[in-house]
Amino acid sequence: xxxxxxxxxxxxxxxxxxxxxxxxxxxxxxxxxxxxxxxxxxxxxxxxxxxxxxxxxxxxxxxxxxxxxxxxxxxxxxxxxxxxxxxxxxxxxxxxxxxxxxxxxxxxxxxxxxxxxxxxxxxxxxxxxxxxxxxxxxxxxxxxxxxxxxxxxxxxxxxxxxxxxxxxxxxxxxxxxxxxxxxxxxxxxxxxxxxxxxxxxxxxxxxxxxxxxxxxxxxxxxxxxxxxxxxxxxxxxxxxxxxxxxxxxxxxxxxxxxxxxxxxxxxxxxxxxxxxxxxxxxxxxxxxxxxxxxx
Numbered sequence: 334x335x336x337x338x339x340x341x342x343x344x345x346x347x348x349x350x351x352x353x354x355x356x357x358x359x360x361x362x363x364x365x366x367x368x369x370x371x372x373x374x375x376x377x378x379x380x381x382x383x384x385x386x387x388x389x390x391x392x393x394x395x396x397x398x399x400x401x402x403x404x405x406x407x408x409x410x411x412x413x414x415x416x417x418x419x420x421x422x423x424x425x426x427x428x429x430x431x432x433x434x435x436x437x438x439x440x441x442x443x444x445x446x447x448x449x450x451x452x453x454x455x456x457x458x459x460x461x462x463x464x465x466x467x468x469x470x471x472x473x474x475x476x477x478x479x480x481x482x483x484x485x486x487x488x489x490x491x492x493x494x495x496x497x498x499x500x501x502x503x504x505x506x507x508x509x510x511x512x513x514x515x516x517x518x519x520x521x522x523x524x525x526x527x528x529x530x531x532x533x534x535x536x537x538x539x540x541x542x543x544x545x546x547x548x549x550x551x552x553x554x555x556x557x558x559x560x561x562x563x564x565x566x567x568x569x570x571x572x573x574x575x576x577x578x579x580x581x582x583x584x585x586x587x588x589x590x591x592x593x594x595x596x597x598x599x600x601x602x603x604x605x606x607x608x609x610x611x612x613x614x615x616x617x618x619x620x621x622x623x624x625x626x627x628x
Contacts, residue, residue, distance in 0.1 A: 360388045360401065365430040368395065371440075374467060378405065378432050385409050385419070385426035385506075387444050389433075389469060405433070406444050406460060406472045409504065410497075413473060415576075419506070423497040423545070424474065425517065427452035427507035433462070433469075440464040441479065442472050448493070448520040448533065452507040456493070456520065475547045483606045485627075486554035490546070492622045493520050493533035497545030497576070497610070500537075518542045518622070538613060538622035540568070545576065545610040549627065551603035557582065558596040558626040559611070564588045565618030570595065573610040574603065583614070592623055 365380040365387075377390045377399055386407045390399035404412045408429040409422030419426055424446060431444035442462045445455040459479050460472040474496040477484055484490070498504075500517035514537055522533040535544055538561070559570055566588050571580040584597040613620065 360386060360404065365428075367432045369433050371433075371435060371464070372467065375399075376402070376433065376469075380428060380430055383419075384428040385411065385422075387429050387431055387442070391467065402469060404471045405462065405469055406431070406442050406474070408444065408446050408474070410474050412471055420503060422504045423499060425450075425498070425504040425507050425519070439481070440469070442469075446474070446496075447507050448522070450507065450511045450514070450519050450521070452509050473547070477548060483548040483550045486549050486551045487627050489624060489626050491533065491624045492535045492544065493531075495520070495535060495544045495546055497543060497547075498535065499543055500539070501541035516542070518544060534624075535622040537619060538563070538611075539619045540613045540615060540617065543576070543610055543612050544622060545608060547608040548606045549609060550605045551599065551607045551627075552605055554599055554603065554627050556596055556598055556628045557584070557609075558594050558628070559584060559586075560592050560594045560623040560625065561586060561620040562589055562592045562623060563618075563620030565613065565615060565620060568613055568615030568618035571612045571614050572597070572599075573612070574607050576608070576610055586613075586618075586620070594626075 360381040362379050367378050369376045375392050375395050379388055381388050387405045389402040389405055391402045392398040409424050409426040410416045411422055427447045429444045434441050440462050441459050443459045445457050448454045448456050462472040463470040476494040476496050498518050502516055505512050518535050518537045520533060521536045565586055568586050570584045570586055572582040573580050581600055582597045584595050586595045
């Protein structure tokens with residue numbers, strides 16, 4: 334027979350989770366919980382019932398008194414300005430799990446996004462998160478990871494570091510079964526998962542979709558070269574610095590059955606923290622977006 338204390342503890346834990354589920358009507362408890370202690374307070378971290386938000390509750394005690402704190406990160410950026418709900422998600426949503434860590438006075442949220450058109454294919458990610466006066470403020474999905482600064486405005490970048498990926502009809506919620514390709518771009522790969530020689534890329538990079546990367550220091554960047562494979566005679570890849578802004582660059586592209594690079598010159602005057610949003614312009618364009626280079 335198990336010790337009664339263990340049974341009581343488990344019962345208390347179940348009751349605690351039920352209370353969380355009832356109390357936080359906006360972001361009720363779903364799964365994937367963990368606990369952290371910062372500055373004398375306890376932070377209960379969990380994936381909400383809608384599954385695409387990683388949230389937290391805070392208390393002075395480890396086993397009671399928790400109050401909802403907010404969203405830590407959403408794998409669709411839902412909750413940030415301009416993204417009020419799942420219909421405006423900046424990436425296909427699914428579940429997300431993760432937790433917090435403090436390193437030398439900086440706080441980081443670890444979570445996952447999705448690849449391969451299904452919920453069980455997961456891309457581990459991390460963002461620095463703002464923490465002030467005991468409160469965490471929702472982190473924005475970026476391509477920067479643990480860089481602690483915008484990425485360099487020169488070098489080679491694989492397309493799978495994109496943090497915003499959606500089609501002209503928005504995004505989809507991912508289940509454990511692959512959804513049909515449809516009109517949305519998606520991150521995928523050739524072959525099985527492996528530690529070496531990855532070749533992930535964005536497939537179905539098609540007319541009127543958006544693939545965004547944040548952020549880069551572009552003060553000295555003069556040129557972008559994109560590597561594509563696919564079909565689209567008479568099409569162009571447009572580049573914007575603002576999600577809904579006018580293109581700052583149009584790069585003519587053409588059908589290429591094997592990987593081919595296409596280049597364009599960036600305008601002067603870009604700043605030290607700029608986003609880059611890539612789209613395909615023109616009828617019938619459908620490519621694999623492999624990578625891009627800044628120089």
